[in-house]
């Protein structure tokens with residue numbers, strides 16, 4: 001790591017209640033939102049590691065709100081695990097290290113916001129699901145996370161990104177982008193725009209169910225990608241859910257839907273060979289089994305009935321966002337090649353089609369669990 005950053009981290013490290021001197025630090029390559037560093041300290045003659053993380057304040061404009069949520073959520077998880085007599089609690093949930101003046105994060109003179117966590121040893125994350133067992137573990141981890149937070153006391157958590165999964169708004173944004181066609185790209189995405197427009201009726205299904213209280217608001221993770229689940233290196237079991245910036249009031253189904261999107265196809269988000277993009281039933285079954293093993297205890301009949309649909313809806317919603325960004329000139333998602341956002345949109349929409357073909361069978365499987 002460049003000397004400047006190491007020096008900078010030294011300064012950061014002094015702000016936190018860590019007893020010992022920093023030996024070295026290295027950047028963690030996983031994760032795309034925050035800047036994450038692994039730092040080793042000499043603590044009483046023993047090397048101890050911590051995570052220092054710079055909060056992305058472009059995405060999270062209210063770091064106080066974010067950290068307030070994170071503190072409440074982690075304290076509750078810890079209390080629940082303790083009450084259940086769980087072992088290894090500091091490996092099962094994130095532990096925030098406060099600053100020397102007792103705050104949950106440190107603001108530098110230049111306005112950077114830094115936080116520190118206990119580094120959890122013996123765990124690792126993967127970019128993509130490779131086996132059905134991993135899909136099961138992902139489902140179980142996020143299901144358990146939601147389950148432990150069902151009875152979080154106190155007032156409503158802060159919405160760290162308002163309207164995050166609001167498909168109706170995303171749809172309206174696409175209509176606007178297509179009508180304006182600021183970058184003259186609509187002609188090259190004619191088929192995709194049409195694909196989106198013909199599916200307007202699905203955009204309000206969960207929003208309406210929430211508004212009519214047919215489906216309850218819950219505390220949800222909202223970024224249920226597989227690289228946010230840390231697995232035990234030895235056993236492969238999910239141990240700890242990380243990346244708590246988007247934990248906020250939401251719908252349990254959105255979390256599950258995003259797991260379907262990111263774990264059931266063997267392809268990456270921007271796969272060019274669309275023939276490979278497919279919702280794999282064995283992966284889905286493992287994912288649903290894991291999720292319901294934990295979440296089955298609290299999900300209502302109405303939530304259960306929308307489980308397969310949620311996979312389609314979230315995949316469609318993310319596809320809408322990629323398409324909108326393509327039409328608007330790639331201002332939100334970072335692109336690495338020309339047409340990258342259109343490629344990503346095509347992958348999502350191909351997956352939507354694959355889910356549409358199997359939706360009934362997916363739901364039938366869930367009903368039988």
Ligand SMILES: Nc1ncnc2c1ncn2[C@@H]1O[C@H](COP(=O)(O)OP(=O)(O)O)[C@@H](O)[C@H]1O
Pocket residue numbers: 028030031032033034035036051094117118119120121124125227228242243244
């Ligand atoms: N407490 C921790 N102990 C060990 N590794 C961690 C810890 N917190 C985060 N990580 C690692 O850092 C990566 C990025 O952190 P994350 O909070 O997910 O940031 P981002 O929002 O950038 O994805 C995680 O995927 C995980 O591999």
Ligand SMILES: [Mg+2]
Pocket residue numbers: 031032227228242243
């Ligand atoms: Mg992450």
